Amino acid sequence: MGFCNVEGCRGTLVLSLFTIMRRNPRLTGLQPGQVAFTFDDGPNLEANVTPNLLDVLHQHSVKAGFCIVGRQIVRHPDIVRRMSNSGHLLINHTHSHEHPIRQNFATLLDEIQACDREIGAALGVRDYRSEYFRAPFGIVTMAVRRAARHHGLKHVLLSHYGWDTRVGPHNCGSVVDLLIANAKKHDGGMFVFHDGSLCPPKIHEENWNRSTENRSWVPEAIHRVVRELKQHGLEFVPPGTVSTVRSTRPAAAA
Numbered sequence: 513m514g515f516c517n518v519e520g521c522r523g524t525l526v527l528s529l530f531t532i533m534r535r536n537p538r539l540t541g542l543q544p545g546q547v548a549f550t551f552d553d554g555p556n557l558e559a560n561v562t563p564n565l566l567d568v569l570h571q572h573s574v575k576a577g578f579c580i581v582g583r584q585i586v587r588h589p590d591i592v593r594r595m596s597n598s599g600h601l602l603i604n605h606t607h608s609h610e611h612p613i614r615q616n617f618a619t620l621l622d623e624i625q626a627c628d629r630e631i632g633a634a635l636g637v638r639d640y641r642s643e644y645f646r647a648p649f650g651i652v653t654m655a656v657r658r659a660a661r662h663h664g665l666k667h668v669l670l671s672h673y674g675w676d677t678r679v680g681p682h683n684c685g686s687v688v689d690l691l692i693a694n695a696k697k698h699d700g701g702m703f704v705f706h707d708g709s710l711c712p713p714k715i716h717e718e719n720w721n722r723s724t725e726n727r728s729w730v731p732e733a734i735h736r737v738v739r740e741l742k743q744h745g746l747e748f749v750p751p752g753t754v755s756t757v758r759s760t761r762p763a764a765a766a
């Protein structure tokens with residue numbers, strides 16, 4: 513997903529009307545005490561991130577939602593099959609992850625359909641139609657709303673955005689701490705982490721371990737988050753089991 517910088521220009525109240533953010537977890541359809549995880553922009557085999565993440569989720573018997581990008585699915589269809597076979601929810605995140613502000617109804621529809629074609633090809637399902645959708649960057653323009661409605665898609669909302677795309681292995685602790693604190697404070701929540709990065713990988717660069725494109729820390733972070741939140745008494749539910757219909761109530765974006 514990844515939020516752009518328009519928040520500062522337009523104010524959080526106005527922006528929230530056009531994003532998937534609902535600060536109160538109850539407005540995402542969760543009951544008190546429930547936590548749902550979504551992982552965006554994968555699948556990603558750089559440093560084996562998504563397979564390792566699937567191992568961690570399996571270890572803790574947690575079902576999550578994966579907002580997958582068509583152009584990544586083409587490269588790693590076997591991982592998409594594994595997600596599906598493991599009971600995780602597949603969420604259409606468009607084919608190219610272009611910013612919705614630069615797209616109209618027709619191009620968005622193409623993007624959604626192209627992503628579905630790749631999911632269908634990976635799963636071996638003809639005419640596959642996604643049930644769930646997350647707009648790139650979480651931005652819901654009028655065209656996004658129309659295209660999603662036309663395709664019969666439900667938006668997967670969020671209650672917290674932890675800015676995990678702004679950290680790498682060297683400084684991820686702060687966003688992990690924040691996620692845990694928010695989940696405890698709000699008695700649950702709908703969260704996002706990014707297992708994928710759509711920027712060109714810089715794995716051979718000297719500062720790879722300090723790069724925000726290096727998502728290798730995500731599986732271990734999720735291991736810690738799940739362990740601590742379960743100890744706190746919170747229950748993990750897959751996002752598809754809760755209401756994902758857009759609320760009309762405005763809420764401040766995180």
Ligand SMILES: [Zn+2]
Binds near residue numbers: 605649
């Ligand atoms: Zn994304």
